[in-house]
Amino acid sequence: MKKLCLLIGMLLALGTASQAGSGVTTITTDHGAAIAARATKLSRSMASAMQLDEGQYLKIKKLNTRMLIAVDDLKSRYAADPEILDQQLADAQQQYEQALADLLRPRQLAMYHEAQTNMTALSIMAN
Numbered sequence: 001m002k003k004l005c006l007l008i009g010m011l012l013a014l015g016t017a018s019q020a021g022s023g024v025t026t027i028t029t030d031h032g033a034a035i036a037a038r039a040t041k042l043s044r045s046m047a048s049a050m051q052l053d054e055g056q057y058l059k060i061k062k063l064n065t066r067m068l069i070a071v072d073d074l075k076s077r078y079a080a081d082p083e084i085l086d087q088q089l090a091d092a093q094q095q096y097e098q099a100l101a102d103l104l105r106p107r108q109l110a111m112y113h114e115a116q117t118n119m120t121a122l123s124i125m126a127n
Contacts (some may be wrong), residue, residue, distance in 0.1 A: 035072070039065040049115065050108040059103050067096045 078085035
C-alpha cells in the first residue's frame with residue numbers, strides 16, 4: 001500500500017526527466033521509454049494493491065501513460081506560470097480520476113481513495 005501511495009505521489013509531483021542526449025531523436029526515445037517504464041511500474045503497483053484483472057490493468061496502464069505524457073507536456077508549456085500550471089495539473093488529475101472511476105469497481109475505487117488519503121496524510125506529516 002505504501003508503494004501505491006508513493007507512486008501516486010510521484011505521478012502528481014513528476015519532475016521533468018533529465019534530458020542528457022546528443023540529439024532530439026535520442027531524447028525523445030529515452031523520454032518515451034522513461035514514461036513507459038514509469039507507467040508500467042505505477043500500473044503494476046496499482047494492480048497489486050487494488051487487485052485489478054488483466055483487462056483493467058491494460059486500460060489503467062494506457063491511462064497512466066497518457067497521464068504521464070500530459071503532465072510532462074503541461075509542465076513544459078506552463079513552466080513560466082505556476083498558477084496556470086497548478087490549475088492545468090488539477091484539471092488533468094480530475095480527468096484522470098474520472099477515467100479511473102469509470103474503470104474500477106466500487107471496492108477498488110475505495111482502495112484508491114484510501115491510498116490517496118494516506119498519501120496526503122503522510123505528506124502533511126512530513127512537512
